[in-house]
Amino acid sequence: METIKLLIADDNEDTRENIRRMLSFDEELIVVGEAANGTEAYEKSKSLQPNVILMDINMPGMDGLAATQKITAEVSGCSVVVISVQGEQEYLRKAMISGARDYLVKPFNNDDLINTVKNAYQMEKKRLQGGEKDQPQKGEVITVFGTKGGVGKTTIAVNLAVLLAKSKQKVVLIDLDFQFGDVAIFLNVYPKRTISELAQEGNELDIDLLESYLIPHKSGVKMLPAPGRPEYAELITIEQVEKIIKVLKNYYDYIIIDTPPHFNETNLSALDLSSQILVVLAMDLATIKNVKLSLGILESLHQKGKAKLVLNRASEDMGITSKDAEETIEFLIAAQVPSEGKIVVPALNEGIPFVLSNPTAKVSLALQNLSEIVIKDRGYQNDLYERKSTNFFRRLFK
Numbered sequence: 001m002e003t004i005k006l007l008i009a010d011d012n013e014d015t016r017e018n019i020r021r022m023l024s025f026d027e028e029l030i031v032v033g034e035a036a037n038g039t040e041a042y043e044k045s046k047s048l049q050p051n052v053i054l055m056d057i058n059m060p061g062m063d064g065l066a067a068t069q070k071i072t073a074e075v076s077g078c079s080v081v082v083i084s085v086q087g088e089q090e091y092l093r094k095a096m097i098s099g100a101r102d103y104l105v106k107p108f109n110n111d112d113l114i115n116t117v118k119n120a121y122q123m124e125k126k127r128l129q130g131g132e133k134d135q136p137q138k139g140e141v142i143t144v145f146g147t148k149g150g151v152g153k154t155t156i157a158v159n160l161a162v163l164l165a166k167s168k169q170k171v172v173l174i175d176l177d178f179q180f181g182d183v184a185i186f187l188n189v190y191p192k193r194t195i196s197e198l199a200q201e202g203n204e205l206d207i208d209l210l211e212s213y214l215i216p217h218k219s220g221v222k223m224l225p226a227p228g229r230p231e232y233a234e235l236i237t238i239e240q241v242e243k244i245i246k247v248l249k250n251y252y253d254y255i256i257i258d259t260p261p262h263f264n265e266t267n268l269s270a271l272d273l274s275s276q277i278l279v280v281l282a283m284d285l286a287t288i289k290n291v292k293l294s295l296g297i298l299e300s301l302h303q304k305g306k307a308k309l310v311l312n313r314a315s316e317d318m319g320i321t322s323k324d325a326e327e328t329i330e331f332l333i334a335a336q337v338p339s340e341g342k343i344v345v346p347a348l349n350e351g352i353p354f355v356l357s358n359p360t361a362k363v364s365l366a367l368q369n370l371s372e373i374v375i376k377d378r379g380y381q382n383d384l385y386e387r388k389s390t391n392f393f394r395r396l397f398k
């Protein structure tokens with residue numbers, strides 16, 4: 001019989017007792033410990049290695065959200081199910097962003113509790129098995145996304161890839177904008193062989209074959225360009241794209257993916273395989289509306305937790321402030337890239353990424369900052385909320 005080890009974290013002893021009693025109805029569920037606050041939950045998650053933690057939100061000291069974030073970041077194989085009382089919807093959203101697998105709203109019954117626990121356990125088990133099967137999966141997939149044309153996705157993807165390669169990382173840049181992809185132009189390369197010719201090779205896409213299609217750029221980045229003609233896009237299957245990304249993940253540190261300005265099945269697979277999604281925003285109402293809708297779609301696809309919002313062409317005199325944009329979208333901006341046409345456009349026309357031709361320009365320094373966010377994997381909503389609240393408290397106690 002498979003057993004699932006549980007830790008119950010709640011500051012109320014009666015609640016813990018009640019949950020323990022409900023769980024006792026299923027013999028697969030074994031309660032291995034209890035915690036009365038977030039710190040205790042975090043420590044016991046390490047010492048007792050439970051499979052699932054039932055985590056209350058409001059607890060003294062480290063609360064359930066902070067504990068969830070630490071545990072999901074540090075303790076492998078441990079899923080957190082957050083428990084809250086009604087009216088804490090905003091917390092629940094934050095809980096999911098902190099890495100919780102699921103949540104239960106009090107009051108709940110035995111069946112709800114047991115099913116949620118088993119489901120959270122199975123999901124984590126599947127995730128671990130999936131990871132092991134494709135070992136070694138050393139690389140990270142970063143998709144640059146946005147459903148509005150011309151916001152700067154390619155500009156950001158190319159310059160980010162170059163900076164990551166400069167920091168001695170092995171980087172591949174894939175152009176998934178099959179119809180109008182222009183990554184090759186940004187790098188001043190005119191490829192004969194692209195992803196559509198690669199797709200013609202069938203399904204035996206091993207690393208040697210893939211390497212022979214990757215085009216090296218002097219920055220160190222290797223590139224897999226988009227098809228030479230829009231109609232060749234039809235030759236490429238989603239399975240092939242998935243296979244390409246998965247194989248490259250075993251050999252490269254970063255796979256940076258540039259995408260077309262819409263959702264399609266290919267970039268949905270890329271989003272699914274990504275650990276970070278950079279959603280590019282510009283300061284006009286149409287784009288802001290678009291980004292809000294896109295984040296809604298990402299949420300329904302369970303991908304929103306990976307999103308980091310990048311404001312491109314940030315400028316003081318746009319009639320809209322970044323704060324207005326954040327409030328409208330209900331999502332905080334992780335990084336801003338200034339508008340610097342005098343640097344960005346000639347760089348594109350010459351086919352030299354501006355982080356190479358003008359490394360000290362404001363726009364290059366902003367990209368440098370973004371690359372650090374990506375390397376450190378910061379800039380998620382919970383990091384930014386933290387930053388906001390610390391600033392707030394600092395101001396309060398100054």
Ligand SMILES: Nc1ncnc2c1ncn2[C@@H]1O[C@H](COP(=O)(O)OP(=O)(O)OP(=O)(O)O)[C@@H](O)[C@H]1O
Nearest residue numbers: 149150151152153154155261313338339340341344
């Ligand atoms: N920060 C910036 N400052 C000035 N110009 C910029 C900036 N970012 C991008 N641009 C310019 O905006 C134009 C569109 O950029 P880019 O091609 O990167 O957008 P995109 O989102 O990839 O577009 P598409 O949706 O068509 O793929 C380019 O001419 C580029 O040089």
Ligand SMILES: [Mg+2]
Nearest residue numbers: 153154177182
């Ligand atoms: Mg583009």
